[in-house]
Amino acid sequence: MPARRKPPAILASDAERDHALVVLREAAAEGRLTLEEFASRSGLALEARTRNDLVGVTADLPAPAAQVTTPPHELYAVFTSVRRAGRWRVGQVIAAYAIMGSVHLDLRQAVIESPVLVIHAYALLGNVRILVPEGVSVEMEGFGGEARLSETAMIRPGAPVVRIAAYSFFGTVQVRDRPGVFTQLWKRISG
Template structure:
């Protein structure tokens, strides 16, 4: 919490204000900035705080954490001729795919993803969206609305250590969305030509 302006120091704090300070203290302890016994002491004081003047000293010696700006999503639009993201490509946290009339294909089989989770927001529209994930990657489709076209989920629930979770959201539209592991031909191509 930043230094409290004098005009606010006597104002009473809410539970949300106390919780925000406690979160900042816990983050500081996780980063090694304060010891666990000091964390307990400061949390206890935060819970008893009545005004901003009571809270301010608890975080005065800690850096102010700035909100993390998330990168814009990768947007793929099928349009008339379709869109594809295949081969080795940099995977962002969020991907938005609109099937349009030409369809969209997103292939993760040659990518390296260091993120714990990737959200794919897919809208099947007229031609559909196909998502191909490597073996060992897990998929969560609970936030997806199948619509008229539906959802074809041909993935296995087994998640290998160190692999991302693909969180599929969006709607099936008329053509639907398919998410699967590589087929026989794709596996053969990956074995015989792994670099491309």
């Protein structure tokens, strides 16, 4: 009887290496790994050629908690204005509808709980204004939207990504990373 050949090892993908790094980051944040262990295992994960190599790096760690998807936070401004500002929790998705009205979203002090925040902004004869914190990455698509972001602001490492899908019909969708000149002047005058 001929000897059985071992099946070849399956090569690890970039996505599998990234997943191992997520598991390691969470374990370090929870205190399961020291900084040295995290650095050592991260290096092994990045150098892993096969899936078996990756299993050895994370075998004694729990899998990351499943992400709980929250329903979108919806804001409607129909013949009125709606404003969200100050300290508030933001999930993964915001939907803002301005129909002959205005929606103002100020995210500068908001607690953004997801690494990627998706905002669907709809303006029908209305305005949606979004003020993002300096240093976040903003990606915008759709039509009728305009983004004015500071070119001197550096994107902070680990900062969330804000993806905006803007749809405007005889209205405006504006994204800025700092208040307008008149707002800044008014705050200085009024103290």
